[in-house]
Amino acid sequence: MWRDWGxxxxxxxxxxxxxxxxxxxxxxxxQMEVASAKTADKxxxxxxxxxxxxxxxxxxxxILYLILTVLAVVVGEVGVxxxxxxxxxxxxxxxxxxxxxAGPLASLHLYASEGVMLGKRSGRIAxxxxxxxxxxxxxxxxxxxxxxxxxxxxxxxxxxxxxAT
Numbered sequence: 441m442w443r444d445w446g447x448x449x450x451x452x453x454x455x456x457x458x459x460x461x462x463x464x465x466x467x468x469x470x471q472m473e474v475a476s477a478k479t480a481d482k483x484x485x486x487x488x489x490x491x492x493x494x495x496x497x498x499x500x501x502x503i504l505y506l507i508l509t510v511l512a513v514v515v516g517e518v519g520v521x522x523x524x525x526x527x528x529x530x531x532x533x534x535x536x537x538x539x540x541x542a543g544p545l546a547s548l549h550l551y552a553s554e555g556v557m558l559g560k561r562s563g564r565i566a567x568x569x570x571x572x573x574x575x576x577x578x579x580x581x582x583x584x585x586x587x588x589x590x591x592x593x594x595x596x597x598x599x600x601x602x603x604a605t
Contacts, residue, residue: 502549559599
């Protein structure tokens, strides 16, 4: 496709997934890769998810915390109804604690998953904070935290990865 931009003619064409050729009238061809060569083979041009493994970890944990929050609300409501019906006093505060803790954790994981999926810096920072907190929870939290850190190292894919070749 040829475009006229002022007095300069240029052409853009896609040659392979993740690669774009730029031809400028009177200049040599310039090839640009949208992603690094290592990741271009793994991702198709239509795949919008960067950092797929870390995205899945955050998404699954976010959904699990969301389910825990909904269950705490439902069970807490049943406890409130029973306490009012049988005049036994206040319901257990454990359910309120589950709502107060699991709700924000679910939203934090879902926020981090969106940032990780798009390769944003905010997603990486949120993932680091979550992974650091997880390291304390031995043994499962430690394993999850170390796995999350391993995905944020050399395997991290930024949203603005553009390399000229």
